[in-house]
Amino acid sequence: MAQDQDDALRKCPTRIEGLDQILHGGLPAGRTSLIIGGPGAGKTLFGLEFLYRSALAGEPGIFISFEERAAALRVNALTLEWQLAEQEQHGTLFLFEARMEPKAVITGEFGIQPFLAILDHKLKAMGAKRVVIDALDVLMRLISDETRAQNELLALHRWLAERDITALLTVKAPRDADHARHYDFMDYMADCVIHVDNRVLGQLSTRRLRVVKYRGSGFGTNEYPFVIGRPGITLLPISETNLSHRPLGERFSTGVAGLDGLIGGGFRRASSILVSGSSGTGKTTLCSAFSLAACGRGEKVLYISFEESEAALLSAMQSPGIDLRPPIAAGSLRFLTALPEATGAEQHLVKAFALIKEMQPTSVVMESASACHRFERRRPPSSTSCA
Ligand SMILES: Nc1ncnc2c1ncn2[C@@H]1O[C@H](COP(=O)(O)OP(=O)(O)OP(=O)(O)O)[C@@H](O)[C@H]1O
Numbered sequence: 001m002a003q004d005q006d007d008a009l010r011k012c013p014t015r016i017e018g019l020d021q022i023l024h025g026g027l028p029a030g031r032t033s034l035i036i037g038g039p040g041a042g043k044t045l046f047g048l049e050f051l052y053r054s055a056l057a058g059e060p061g062i063f064i065s066f067e068e069r070a071a072a073l074r075v076n077a078l079t080l081e082w083q084l085a086e087q088e089q090h091g092t093l094f095l096f097e098a099r100m101e102p103k104a105v106i107t108g109e110f111g112i113q114p115f116l117a118i119l120d121h122k123l124k125a126m127g128a129k130r131v132v133i134d135a136l137d138v139l140m141r142l143i144s145d146e147t148r149a150q151n152e153l154l155a156l157h158r159w160l161a162e163r164d165i166t167a168l169l170t171v172k173a174p175r176d177a178d179h180a181r182h183y184d185f186m187d188y189m190a191d192c193v194i195h196v197d198n199r200v201l202g203q204l205s206t207r208r209l210r211v212v213k214y215r216g217s218g219f220g221t222n223e224y225p226f227v228i229g230r231p232g233i234t235l236l237p238i239s240e241t242n243l244s245h246r247p248l249g250e251r252f253s254t255g256v257a258g259l260d261g262l263i264g265g266g267f268r269r270a271s272s273i274l275v276s277g278s279s280g281t282g283k284t285t286l287c288s289a290f291s292l293a294a295c296g297r298g299e300k301v302l303y304i305s306f307e308e309s310e311a312a313l314l315s316a317m318q319s320p321g322i323d324l325r326p327p328i329a330a331g332s333l334r335f336l337t338a339l340p341e342a343t344g345a346e347q348h349l350v351k352a353f354a355l356i357k358e359m360q361p362t363s364v365v366m367e368s369a370s371a372c373h374r375f376e377r378r379r380p381p382s383s384t385s386c387a
């Protein structure tokens with residue numbers, strides 16, 4: 001379905017990098033969504049980042065945790081640079097530890113109602129319209145009577161819908177048929193269901209997200225890789241990207257006078273240039289000359305190297321007389337060096353995107369494209385570098 005057809009349904013942006021693009025604008029506003037995944041898949045962090053980013057935008061929200069202590073959440077969030085305590089002080093975020101009374105756990109006489117009473121009070125006081133209920137499965141597991149468990153869920157669902165609350169429930173993926181029954185019911189209740197997982201591919205851990213359903217809306221239907229790291233979760237909806245390249249611009253010098261003459265005056269702006277050649281044919285020298293010339297014109301260059309360390313490359317370029325130290329000192333040239341095998345392809349991509357966003361370079365050099373086959377077990381392309 002085209003994105004503009006989704007307009008009838010109100011959307012609540014998550015403000016999580018890349019997720020709103022996949023959800024065609026965000027979660028269904030005033031409705032319940034579900035996020036399901038195994039241990040450590042990132043469910044809690046998705047919920048927390050949704051509320052944290054909303055709080056930063058002045059939209060208050062309440063995070064109810066059936067599993068983790070509020071103090072632990074605050075500390076964990078700090079590793080992602082999320083200052084939860086600050087938002088709590090501003091009254092835009094409330095972390096609610098929903099701890100069960102031991103007596104009620106033993107007798108099985110507990111339910112969602114006492115939490116809803118507290119929640120109601122807090123929602124009104126804060127004027128909040130967003131709620132995350134984290135690890136709802138913990139509560140469901142403690143209710144042995146299946147019908148009662150479903151009634152509790154139904155009561156919760158109705159309660160949230162009556163108040164026009166945008167709710168995100170997180171649950172652990174069911175391990176057996178018994179738990180799967182609760183899951184099936186939650187799945188039916190939710191208007192939007194998202195699966196997350198953390199799998200190992202070629203010895204590298206890779207996180208994936210898939211939207212399973214979204215009532216009344218189109219959505220990106222693929223599995224999307226995502227990365228957890230500062231400053232939060234980043235999804236890479238590459239298959240959602242349109243062909244929206246800018247047209248080629250004016251010519252500019254390659255940094256090699258003879259080459260400029262050969263190709264009609266230089267490279268074109270907004271173009272991708274592939275330099276191909278076997279070992280020792282001068283690919284790095286060409287990329288370095290290109291970078292030096294660009295920085296000499298007052299432009300910025302990001303040099304991504306999967307082949308050599310920054311120090312080794314700088315030293316090697318002394319021989320053909322290319323001194324890259326001054327533009328580095330001036331901040332116009334920056335290196336991003338990494339061993340291809342160190343992380344998965346998406347993590348490399350996220351790092352590069354983050355640096356591009358921060359530094360806003362005019363040109364990006366990547367050396368070499370052929371090293372990319374070492375990210376995962378793919379067939380190697382021919383030896384190339386591209387600028
Ligand atoms: N600062 C960080 N940098 C990188 N990764 C992080 C960081 N903080 C947390 N993570 C990753 O996030 C994972 C935890 O995510 P989260 O707590 O959201 O998972 P979960 O799906 O809620 O797990 P559970 O089912 O156990 O509650 C950790 O295992 C870790 O891999």
Ligand SMILES: [Mg+2]
Pocket residue numbers: 043044045067134135
């Ligand atoms: Mg969790």
